[in-house]
Amino acid sequence: MKSIVCTTLGEPNLLEVKEVSLPSLGDDDVLVKVQAAGVNFPDALLVQGKYQIVIDPPFTPGNEVCGLIEDVGSNVNIPVGTKVIGLPPVGGFAEYVAVNKNLIIPVNDDFDSLAGASLPINYGTAYYALKRRAEASNGESLLVLGASGGIGTASIQLAKIMGLKTLCAVGSDEKEDYVKSLGADEIIRYDREPLKETVKELTNGLGVDIVMDPVGGDVSEQALRATAFNGRHLVIGFANGEIPKISLNLTLVKGVSIVGVWWGRWTNTSPKETAQDFSELVSFINDNKLKIVPNNVYKLEETPVALENFLNRKNIGKTVINI
Ligand SMILES: NC(=O)c1ccc[n+]([C@@H]2O[C@H](COP(=O)([O-])OP(=O)(O)OC[C@H]3O[C@@H](n4cnc5c(N)ncnc54)[C@H](OP(=O)(O)O)[C@@H]3O)[C@@H](O)[C@H]2O)c1
8 A cells, every 4th residue: 555654754845755555453453445635734843743643753643533444353343344433543545554443433424535534633623622621601702723724623613613703813824814814803914013012902902712722822822821710721832832931920910821732632541531532523524514625635655745835834724645
């Protein structure tokens, strides 16, 4: 089968397309014939050796897929041919991948594969952050930093379903147009207007209830300073590359909570709750409340370009490899 292989940690252009043998199947695994694989910022960090988990090469990146079960291990009684969304630890950028039976979500045969491959990480993380970490409630306001990115896009769409008002911070005209197309309530051009003051203006001086922060760097503190009393600042990631250092007195004087969000870790410790969230996300799609249309669709051979876009701040919306 064809697979993208990282043989040396470094820039995405070092990745190679190789013919390799099918992955071996453990007793609890299913073999998925991959139709589409989601691409995420952490994939780019992983091949550079800069992610919080470092894997020794050779390995195939990619850890969200949608496809058909081709074979099953001896402890699995899911029928061959079932369509599934899967979360392999790695190996998704390939024609086949082995996935543990506890890390698959069966979906209907007509479930769109590109949407399926887009769902787990961005929508899983954003939903966990809003629902379980911020305990967001209808009518609250949400500031989304990096709003046109993968996490940002999912946050805007889920916020609308949850009845939150979205203030969307973006850094270019193209990104502004994209988040408008998703139904952003307010746009903040944080590349050219001061974030804190603009948020205050848009919230009648009160500040926002919740901040979704996948960006880090200087904008984190500005966003924290723009929160309302009892606000929650959700720490998702540091796409900007800089980890901000915040003075703790800010949390006291503003009565704000800084809340860490590590979705992948939580899925391991809370499988029942994870399954519940996935079932709600899939039902949003089946009930036409959520429509996921990836903005960038690449071929397997184009995986390096897809990854470079994240590192060059060019990614807009969801990126998927169509296999
Ligand atoms: N905590 C978790 O469980 C979890 C789960 C998934 C992902 N993450 C993390 O979330 C972060 C964002 O992931 P994503 O998939 O949303 O990435 P993305 O699609 O690239 O979006 C990141 C956004 O950050 C902004 N940004 C600001 N400075 C940047 C820079 N120097 N380089 C790149 N982007 C920059 C960009 O928007 P503007 O240009 O408009 O500023 C961009 O749209 C990553 O750090 C990822 O590791 C965490």
